[in-house]
Amino acid sequence: MSNPRALASGKAKLSKCAWATVLMAALAANAKAEQGCPDNFVPNPNWTQGQSQCIPGPPTQGDADSSPPAPVWATRWGAIAIDSATGNMGAVTDMPSKRKAVDAALARCRDHGGTNCKISLEYHNQCAASAWGEGNGGTFVSFRAPSEKDAVSGALNQCGQDSGGACETFYSGCSSAQRVR
Template identity: 45%
Template sequence: MESGYQGEEMSVMRNSGWLLSVALLLGVLAFHNAYAEQGCPDGFTPNAAGTPGMQCIPIGGQTRPGSPSTASEQWSARWGAIAADNASGKTGLMGNMTSRRKAESGALAICKRKGGSNCELKLTYYNQCGVMAWGDGKMSTASAPTIEEASDLALTECRRLAKDCDVYFSDCSYAKRVR
């Protein structure tokens, strides 16, 4: 009888071990982070095909749970202006202003304060870069998203008008995040 009892005990222990294993597996699966297709969490998608390494990027129009919404971000435009008196060569330059009016009136005031009697606005720009190029008494201005692009444009125009052109002034007045 003893051997029969031990056999039943061994069978119960085997069944208990199997049930315990299944219970642990279910527990691990229940508390494991859920991932969408290709290994990314909800709200994310794999980066573009052909890029090295697996990176998950947010799906457009969605924000990551728990992160602040980008819709609540607010940006304030920044303005710049360039004024000049062609006869005297006096210039006025104003950048990083919160309004067009402030940038333009500031550039004109600086030009006049330097002795310009017939100062005129030559360029007004916002959320980008402004450049003035000068050569042999000729001036050109340009604006573009980067200082390099604006410089290339201003120098190309200046060289069309004169020789020995150089960038005389450059400024980038990019939008500022206010919230």
């Protein structure tokens, strides 16, 4: 008769071999052929003669790191100063801070002959316009809006309402955010 220990040992060896075969078959079933496509490309399922056999594949986790960083924008300020007694004004755009915009507009107003200059409007990352009308003893209006066209339109409309007559634009400008990275 056969040795029971040898039989048990043979079954153990057969069992390990069977498990290895099952494991290899399972791994082979999950493997997909790349058909020679480079990294991040997959075979073209609609390939016909004369077309590329490989097309860009879906993004992978590694692709997220290679995308460019989000842009960084710097706020830009503008300001309008006026001396209402003399009509002299000063305006600036694209200043890095509100304080610098206000100081520069007041200085320009004084440089143009103003002696009692006051800030009419400060704004950032948008546009502004100023209009003047003779009605009601003289009317001065500054207006801000997302576009220069809208700022001019707003200033003229408000001035017309306040003065009760025709107005004209004498200043418009924009301070747009600037990309720094």
